[in-house]
Amino acid sequence: MSTLSDQASPEPQWLDPSDRFAQRHIAPSEADVQEMLATLGLRSLDELADAAMPANIRHRRPLSLPPAKSEHEALAELQQLAKRNQVRRSLIGMGYYDCLTPTVILRNILENPGWYTQYTPYQAEIAQGRMEALVNFQTMVADLTGLPLANASLLDEATAAAEAMAMCVNIARQKGEERTTFLVSDGCHPQTIAVVQTRATPLGVTVRVVHGDEVPAGATDLLGLLLQYPATDGSVVDHAALIQRVHHAGGLVAMATDLLALTLLKAPGELGADIAVGSSQRFGVPMGFGGPHAAFLATREEHRRQIPGRIVGVSKDHAGKPAYRLALQTREQHIRREKATSNICTAQVLLAVMAGMYAVYHGPEGLRRIASRVHGLACLLAEGLRRLSLPPASELFFDTLSVPCGVDLVPSIIARAGARGYNLRVIDESSVGISLDELSTIEEVRQVLSIFAGQDPLPFNLDQMACGLNVSYPGSFARTSAYLTHEVFHRFHAEHEMLRYLNRLQAKDLSLTTSMIPLGSCTMKLNATTEMVPVTWPEFARLHPFAPVEQTAGYQELCARLADWLAEITGFDAVSLQPNAGSQGEYAGLMVIRAYHQHQGEGHRKVCLIPVSAHGTNPASAAMVGMTVVPVACDTQGNVDLKDLEEKAARHRGDLAALMITYPSTHGVFEAEIRRICQIVHTHGGQVYLDGANMNAMVGLTRPGDIGADVCHLNLHKTFCIPHGGGGPGMGPIAVGRHLAPFLPGHPVVKTGGAQAIGSIAAAPYGSPSILPISYAYIAMMGNEGLTRATQVAILNANYMAKKLDKHYRVLYTGAKGLVAHEFILDLRPFKDSAGIEAMDVAKRLMDYGFHAPTVSFPVAGTLMIEPTESEAKAELDRFCAALIAIRGEIQDIIERRMPKTDNPLKNAPHTARMVTAADWSHPYSREQAAFPAPWVREHKFWPSVGRIDEAYGDRNLVCTCPPMESYATS
Secondary structure, eight states: OOOOOSSOOOOOGGGSOTTOSHHHHSOSOHHHHHHHHHHTTOSOHHHHHHHHSOGGGOOOSOOOOOOOOOHHHHHHHHHHHHHTBOOOEEOOBTTBOOOOOOHHHIIIIITOHHHHTOOOSSSGGGBHHHHHHHHHHHHHHHHHHTOSEEOSOBSOHHHHHHHHHHHHHHHHHHTTOOOOEEEEETTSOHHHHHHHHHHHGGGTOEEEEEOTTOOOTTOSSEEEEEEEESOTTSBOOOOHHHHHHHHHTTOEEEEEEETTGGGTBOOHHHHTOSEEEEEOTTTTOOOGGGOOOOEEEEEOGGGTTTOOSOEEEEEEBTTSOEEEEEEOGGGSHHHHGGGSSOOOOOOOHHHHHHHHHHHHHHHHHHHHHHHHHHHHHHHHHHHHHHHTTOOOSOSOBSSEEEEEOOTTTHHHHHHHHHHTTEEOEEEETTEEEEEOOTTOOHHHHHHHHHHHHTSSSOSSOHHHHHHTOOOOOOTTTBOOSOOOOSTHHHHOOSHHHHHHHHHHHHHTBOOTTTSOOOBTTTOOOOOOHHHHGGGGOHHHHSOOTTSOGGGBHHHHHHHHHHHHHHHHHHTOSEEEOOOOSHHHHHHHHHHHHHHHHHHTTOTTOOEEEEETTSOTHHHHHHHHTTOEEEEEOBOTTSSBOHHHHHHHHHHTTTTEEEEEEESSOTTSSOOTTHHHHHHHHHHTTOEEEEEETTGGGTTTTOOHHHHTOSEEEEOTTTTTOOOOTTTOOOOOOEEEOGGGGGGSOOOSSSOOSOTTOOOOSSSSTTSSGGGHHHHHHHHHHHHHHHHHHHHHHHHHHHHHHHHHHTTTSEEOOOOTTSOOSSOEEEEOTHHHHHHSOOHHHHHHHHHHTTOOOOEESOSSTTEEEEOOOTTSOHHHHHHHHHHHHHHHHHHHHHHTTSSOSSSSTTTTOSOOHHHHTSSOOOOSSOHHHHHOOSTHHHHSOOOOSSOSBOHHHHHHTOOOSOOOOOOTTTO
């Protein structure tokens, strides 16, 4: 007979839940781990960490995190948080609206890993579906704004407006003009004004908030003017004369606008605007407490070199077939560094795809019908208010009314609205705002009117009023030009057709559902289903970012807990979740450093030291905050050159603001002298900014705050499992030391940040909060032990692959003990002379083997940077290594002249089905070698839909809107 001891003992293993998460996230089994360790001559993961990482930076105590939860426990906890949010009907507006996500788009894009696990489309041949979807988005924006050139999305409306201001600066400078004044209408949303002001200050631009049509007489330094159309209070004003005056003064005009309104209202381009910006959120993307949503920017053709963000253009492949690719990349930060037009490394691709597909599904008539209904209900509401002797402030509007009620009436109206489950906007102490949307009904109008009347039923018949209402715009305001005329916006209105279209596009894109995406520095790891499930829960998806704080208690608690966990993981004291991209995190971190120096009376400190190996966004971010970039050399081992660093830190000691460093280094090693590097910078008065892009090699083993950094940003879309979404969404929160905490970003509507906050970085107080449950669930389910083991296995996987490949390729950099961190670099430069083969040829040939290429030619030209992550099983690592080893054999065939330099499997890659089934085959290798070079591609073949793309042709012949569609049968 068994007895139970009174002594506490470990829980028996048979009680362990079946849905423990760490064993699902970390793919290699214990047997695989031991086999890989043996390959490296090591006995344990701890021994590996000790050998790969400097001893003086190791964090030896466990992280203080809650015990790991099982998958169903984590979901239950998130459900409890979600229940603390109150989903009310928010008629607040201010750029955020409830909408209907067509379920065919919800299920097949937002909830589909074939779409959300894709990477930025730098390998265009295996990203054709997503880029076609982005061209749909660009075409939609260009058509509706009346401006011919649109980008493939930006982060949010406020940062898009700030990018428009920066465009005005760049255009003026290109003309040799030193203009410094930028006007912002007080009709813009308050969060937009705040972000523009934040971004203007370090650029030396003076922002003047102006009322109505005020333009300074005789202005000679006017950069431009930002207008809101319709305005934040809903009014629609004829801006034609004002635009002419700004142009006469030498400035440009940017319009923040509403795409749905533009189906009825004259387009900004038709009014004379030079730039149009805004958010596509109401095109089927939930509010999500503020994001993520795809912003847009459109402009005139002559400004193509100044437009920020990414642009998808149309080119052709080697067979002359139309093909999409990222256009004009020479503007971008990974090439131009501090001279880039912007540092928008993260767009909002997944959300832009959704918004574009919303337009495809509804078509121009469907969008106009939605807009007409919203506008008609707003007109009905306005007429009802007039009959209640509460006429709206403006006679012309789209969906939003500003109602002057008087100081005494506003509190009671807001209270009655709350009692009926409605949130209205308090514009000021005497005015209330109401914004209707796609979910509005005539019954909702009746409810709102009853709130204002203070009685029910109403003293008039609303249904009869609706029948006789004139809802059309006067001729000078009404849109008469056509839009969305391309066939794609007319073909897929039946759900079956839409479903097939989405599926065909998905099939053209390689995602993590197909194979590993081993991109160095990008950390393409598992985006677990359990992590993704809460994103579409209505309690997280349908909240307005400016809803009363008592209705958002669940979000507040989630954000507070997540911030605390990130502070513990990084070793810092405070965290801001506002930056909604890694690039924004860099910018916010440097702005905090800038504000700290100014507070210390040392605002002259503006020199930023950046190693030459740094991420491309680093110099661009430094330039954006008004700092002067001074490069620091690296030694032959890829480490920061300490002698060069000391010399430059000493030379600039009176003006040194910061050092930006990536750790582990972008070269894939843990630099042994990182503490010394931080000490040098501190000695000369600077702060240390640590780029957290490589945090996947640090979690649980070391902490940036402990090794000497003052601030770091975290890519939640890398280390903490938010999916890349084809190039966005992302999140880039910053963690800072206690001395920098007072300067964390604030917000004009919702109190956030420190006592001396730098201002707003993003439109919403918490950036893109609807995707924060993903990182929350990841940390909650992994716990300290799981997170630490994930880091160790990430390092193990990288070293195992490097060991297998170093017999065939040179591994460019290693640490003192011959090990790498979580990524490594293969040097392909010797093959250029011996075989005429470059890194891009290997990247394209990997497509024939069913793989996405590693990072090409970064941080060293002519190399491949490989990061396997902990989520890839040993079998997948072996398969990828086998592909690279086979490709090395193909290179050897060229070197030994068994294959010509100009006509070989690498130079002709990728091989499409059309190419290998053509009647003519004149190549000196077989069709089988072309298309089926490895056994696994016979079991499951991913076919690139186009051959190698002519990049130069696409830039010489820039086309960024939908080309003629191929027939249904061949698309």
